[in-house]
Amino acid sequence: MKNKKSYDSIITRLIFSIVIIFILMVLISNFLINRKQIMIMEEVFEGFSRNFPENNESVVLLIDSAQVQSTSSFRVYLAFVVASVVLIGSLAFVFIIKKTLEPLKKLEDKIGRVDIENPDSFSEKLVVVDGPTEIKELSEKFDDLIQRIYKDYKKQKEFSSNVAHELRTPIAIMQAQVDVFSKKNNDENNLDFIETMDANLKRLKKLIDSVLLLSKRNKIKIGSVNLDNMIDEIFLDLDDFASSKNISLDYQYSNISINSDDVLIQRLIFNIIENAIKYTEDGGLVDVSVIQGQKETIIKIADNGIGIKDDKKEEIFDLFYQIDDSRNKEGFGIGLSLSKDIAETLGAIIEIRDNNPKGTIFLIKFRNI
Numbered sequence: 001m002k003n004k005k006s007y008d009s010i011i012t013r014l015i016f017s018i019v020i021i022f023i024l025m026v027l028i029s030n031f032l033i034n035r036k037q038i039m040i041m042e043e044v045f046e047g048f049s050r051n052f053p054e055n056n057e058s059v060v061l062l063i064d065s066a067q068v069q070s071t072s073s074f075r076v077y078l079a080f081v082v083a084s085v086v087l088i089g090s091l092a093f094v095f096i097i098k099k100t101l102e103p104l105k106k107l108e109d110k111i112g113r114v115d116i117e118n119p120d121s122f123s124e125k126l127v128v129v130d131g132p133t134e135i136k137e138l139s140e141k142f143d144d145l146i147q148r149i150y151k152d153y154k155k156q157k158e159f160s161s162n163v164a165h166e167l168r169t170p171i172a173i174m175q176a177q178v179d180v181f182s183k184k185n186n187d188e189n190n191l192d193f194i195e196t197m198d199a200n201l202k203r204l205k206k207l208i209d210s211v212l213l214l215s216k217r218n219k220i221k222i223g224s225v226n227l228d229n230m231i232d233e234i235f236l237d238l239d240d241f242a243s244s245k246n247i248s249l250d251y252q253y254s255n256i257s258i259n260s261d262d263v264l265i266q267r268l269i270f271n272i273i274e275n276a277i278k279y280t281e282d283g284g285l286v287d288v289s290v291i292q293g294q295k296e297t298i299i300k301i302a303d304n305g306i307g308i309k310d311d312k313k314e315e316i317f318d319l320f321y322q323i324d325d326s327r328n329k330e331g332f333g334i335g336l337s338l339s340k341d342i343a344e345t346l347g348a349i350i351e352i353r354d355n356n357p358k359g360t361i362f363l364i365k366f367r368n369i
Contacts (some may be wrong), residue, residue, distance in 0.1 A: 010101075013100050033109050068314050107127060182198070225261075235251065238270070242286070245281075294368070
């Protein structure tokens with residue numbers, strides 16, 4: 001078995017190929033050079049024969065091979081033979097390398113078809129049957145690793161989805177009980193309790209919805225989305241939140257539409273605008289605008305809030321990360337992580353820039369389809 005592995009290895013194949021090609025190059029070049037020398041000698045002999053008188057005397061003709069090799073025509077021929085043999089040998093070696101590594105290309109294609117969100121893509125084994133030992137073993141190890149990663153991912157995804165589903169019912173019951181209690185006990189003594197319970201139940205419901213959206217990704221339904229109408233709806237949903245902090249929401253209508261999934265893109269823009277309101281001080285401004293170019297459409301969300309340090313601009317997309325711990329009562333650190341996940345799903349890019357003199361600018365870039 002060990003000998004079989006050694007024989008099938010890439011190193012053994014390449015060494016064997018190099019030796020064979022080198023021997024063939026030497027044999028072919030020697031054959032062509034010797035043949036050329038013989039042809040030149042024959043031509044010289046024929047020339048002497050024509051100039052000799054016809055008699056019966058014996059003649060000894062000496063031809064120095066060094067003089068033959070020193071002729072300009074022979075040197076040109078020699079250079080041509082060497083160059084041709086080296087070129088052909090190199091092409092043959094490239095062809096052998098390409099054929100040897102062809103299974104690696106097949107493995108690359110198989111890996112490229114794997115989609116963690118598509119269980120059907122895991123039905124095709126990554127194991128390469130034909131090829132060098134190293135590539136076979138690599139494909140086997142990689143297939144085993146991918147299968148274990150997918151099983152763990154599937155378990156975690158199903159667990160979070162099941163937990164979120166199980167929590168929806170008791171949260172809904174608790175919300176209904178709070179609503180009933182608030183109607184029967186609307187005196188000032190119970191007002192703080194009711195408001196606190198109501199706010200926290202809404203936060204829990206929002207958390208559950210976010211977890212469900214993270215754990216469940218449906219097929220993308222591409223269609224024409226009018227950004228004016230969508231941003232109007234988002235502003236309407238966030239109006240109470242913005243008004244509670246006396247924050248102005250501004251949007252310049254542009255009558256621009258893009259091809260995307262309306263549900264996902266609405267959640268993406270909603271989360272970033274909500275985040276901008278959350279981290280903008282009272283009396284601030286959140287300005288939204290849309291710019292459409294030849295290659296991409298950019299949704300710009302600018303605020304004059306607390307801003308984000310350069311070393312934190314990548315971390316804010318981490319799950320459960322929050323910029324300011326003192327504001328942890330306003331969210332769970334899921335919104336921006338979910339936004340990045342949605343952007344990747346839609347093929348969009350999110351960029352963060354400073355809004356001088358104060359605040360942050362989020363740029364959501366969509367390629368025009």
